[in-house]
Each structure stands twice: as structure tokens, then as C-alpha cells.
Amino acid sequence: MYGVLLIAVLIVTGGAIAFIGDRLGTKIGKKRLSIFGLRPRHTSIIITIFTGICITTLTFGVMAAASENVRTALFGMERLNRTMLETQASLRDAQSDLQAAQIEQERTNEDLAKSKEDVERLRTQQSELEAESARLQEGNRLLEAATQELTLRNDTLAAQNSTLSAQNGELTDSNAQLTQDNVTLEKRAADLREGLITIREGNIVFQAGEVIASGVIRGNRPVAEVDRDMQTLAQLANRNVSVKLGLNTSDQDIWIYQPEYEAAVKKIAASPQDMVVRIVAAGNLLRGEAVRTTLALYKNSVIYRDKEFIIARPYMLDGGSDGEAEQTVMSFLKDVNLAATTKGILPDPISGSVGVMEGAQFYDIVNSLRGRHGAVVLSAYANGDTDAMGPLRLTLRSELQTNSAVR
Numbered sequence: 001m002y003g004v005l006l007i008a009v010l011i012v013t014g015g016a017i018a019f020i021g022d023r024l025g026t027k028i029g030k031k032r033l034s035i036f037g038l039r040p041r042h043t044s045i046i047i048t049i050f051t052g053i054c055i056t057t058l059t060f061g062v063m064a065a066a067s068e069n070v071r072t073a074l075f076g077m078e079r080l081n082r083t084m085l086e087t088q089a090s091l092r093d094a095q096s097d098l099q100a101a102q103i104e105q106e107r108t109n110e111d112l113a114k115s116k117e118d119v120e121r122l123r124t125q126q127s128e129l130e131a132e133s134a135r136l137q138e139g140n141r142l143l144e145a146a147t148q149e150l151t152l153r154n155d156t157l158a159a160q161n162s163t164l165s166a167q168n169g170e171l172t173d174s175n176a177q178l179t180q181d182n183v184t185l186e187k188r189a190a191d192l193r194e195g196l197i198t199i200r201e202g203n204i205v206f207q208a209g210e211v212i213a214s215g216v217i218r219g220n221r222p223v224a225e226v227d228r229d230m231q232t233l234a235q236l237a238n239r240n241v242s243v244k245l246g247l248n249t250s251d252q253d254i255w256i257y258q259p260e261y262e263a264a265v266k267k268i269a270a271s272p273q274d275m276v277v278r279i280v281a282a283g284n285l286l287r288g289e290a291v292r293t294t295l296a297l298y299k300n301s302v303i304y305r306d307k308e309f310i311i312a313r314p315y316m317l318d319g320g321s322d323g324e325a326e327q328t329v330m331s332f333l334k335d336v337n338l339a340a341t342t343k344g345i346l347p348d349p350i351s352g353s354v355g356v357m358e359g360a361q362f363y364d365i366v367n368s369l370r371g372r373h374g375a376v377v378l379s380a381y382a383n384g385d386t387d388a389m390g391p392l393r394l395t396l397r398s399e400l401q402t403n404s405a406v407r
Helices: 002-031 040-066 068-075 077-200 223-245 258-270 322-343 359-369
Strands: 204-206 211-217 254-256 275-281 291-299 302-304 309-318 373-382 392-400
Touching (some): 211 223, 223 275, 258 291, 322 392
Antiparallel strands (some): 211 275, 275 291, 309 373
16 A cells, blocks of 8 residues: 555656746747756756656656655665575575574474483383382392391200200209109019019919900990990909909909990991900909909991801812811911901900811811812801901811812
8 A cells, every 4th residue: 555655646746846847837838938058948958858857857756755765676686695694694604504504403302202211211210210229129138037036045045055065964963863863763674573473473364465355335326325234244253253363253353454345335336337345354353463454445347247158268189188187277277366356356466366166167167178089179168147346257168179169
């Protein structure tokens, strides 16, 4: 808008000046005026030229007065060019510096990224170190507590050690005295053993472990009922002792340790099975001494049914003399005894036997072997149902061995 107004002013001013110049030139021409002695025609031309100069001068003056850019274009173009050149040079330098700065910025950004990574790594390491430091501090605290406790224990042990050292000295003195007393007691014990053996060798009524009485007592019953059966078994043991000693029943009583007796009664009462109870001699008993006994308990069950096969053994006979036949039967009976014991029949503690057999049957089987030559098989069978208490009653058979397998 400002430029349009300026152009309009210049047009109006130029037109006014041209009009004034034209009117002035016309008047001068009509009046035939002369300037500097020139002809009127030339004077009119000079006036016209002057008018144009005035128009141009006024135009540039108004434009210079109205616009800084016009003044700069008219009077400061060279300086402006120099300034532009300097500015362009500065701009190029600034661009170079900017590129260098951008490169430096990129390098700085890379270094910054690396620095951030290093910072994160250092932070992680710092966290780990702090955690490790916390663990070490806790370990140190526990170690200090343990050290204090060990110190207290060491002090206590040192005090106890001093006390034990003093007691050890006393015990050493006592030990020396006891050693001397022990030698004396051992000599006395040896003398007593020799005397006791000498006394008992000819007067033993019951050997240690010998069964005085035995019986089967049903389990899983009230304690009172089991106790009555145990009392009955004890009375049987009293009778057996009296008979063996040749005394009246009331003259001799067996002795059973009461806690052992009560424990046995409770065990039998709580047992789901029947129990074999043996009253056995606690040691070698002399005539006139108290009959001290102990109780032996065994679970009872039927070991062999009537006519059940027990064992069979083959033997080779050479003529079957009396001695050979009897020896063969005795060897077979030992095998039978071992088989029955292994299966669960309780052997006699003194003899170790479990079976009984009528004498007539024994001699019959011996006679059946007399005069035989070759292989003979002896077999044993149970004669009636037999439980763990026994005894095992036997039936023996003999037969010649054939080529078939013997079971």
C-alpha cells in the first residue's frame, strides 16, 4: 500500500512539474524572453530541460526521502555489495562451522549415548555393589555375633576346662585307688567263682534256661483273665519244682520278677495271637535256694497238621547191621529236629529237641533197616496237629529208593 501511494504521489508531482514547465515555457516563448542572451527558442528548450531535470531530481528526492532502500540503492550499493560479499563469506564460514558443529554434535551425541550406557552400566554395578555390600555387612554382623558367642563359649569352656582339670586330678587319684581295689575284688571274685562251681557241680537241680513249666495262653482278652491263666501256669511250675525236689507243693515257691510278669500279662492281653509262655530257670539252681525264674514269650500257631509231611532223606546202607541202622535213624531224627525248629517249633533249651516218638516205633524202624543193602528213603510225618510249643509227635516210614525222583 505504501508503494502504491508513493507511485501515485510521484505521478501527480511529475505531472504538476511538467504542466508548470510547459506553461512557463509557453509564456517565455510568447514573450520571447531570453536567458543568458540565448534566443527565445533555445531559452524555451533550456526551460524544458530544466523542467525534466526538476522532475527527475524531485522524483529521486522524494523516493530517497520516502524509502531507505532507495537511498541505499542510490548511495550505498557498493557498500551493500561489499556487505553482501562479507555476509556471504561469513555465511559460508558459518555453514562450515555449522557442518563442523553438526559433526561435532553427532560425535558428541555418540559420546553422550556411550556415556549414558556407561552410566547405566555403572548404576547397575553400583546396585550390585550396594547389594553385595549389604550382604557383606549382614555377614559381618553375623560373624561378629558368632565371634562374640564363640568368645563367651571359649570363656565358659576355659572355666569348665579348669574345673575338669581339677576333677581329673581327683579322678586320677581315685582311679589309682579303684585299680588297686579292683585287683583285690577280681581275686576275691575268682575265688568265689571257683568255690561256687565246686559247690554247684554236684547239687544243681535246674540248669540255666531249663523249662520249668510251659503253656499256651490265649491273647486278645482282658488283663484279669490273662493274669488268672498266668497264675495257673505259675502254680504248675511250683508243682513241677516241688515234685523234682521231693517236697510238698506248699513248701517251695518260684520267684518271678514282678515288672516282667506284669509286662508279659499286658503283652499277651494285647496280642491278637495266642502266646506260648515258658517259665525257665534264671540260672543254675541249687537245692534249698530260691527258684528264680524268667519268662519267655513266643507267638503260637499250628506248625504241622495231622499226617503232614515233614522231611525225607535218602541213605545208603551196606548190610544194615544193628549199629548202622540205629545210627541212620538217629541221623535222620536230627534232620527232622532241625527242619521242625526252622519252621517254628520251639526246641527244648537244654537238649535242643522238639519231637517225641514211642520207643516201639523207634525199634520197629531200626529193625526194618537191618540187613538192607542199597539206597533207602526215610520220611517223617506229623502224628497229630502240632503248635509252636510242641512237642512234635512223629510217624516214620522207610522204603527202598527207586529210580523215580523222591519228594
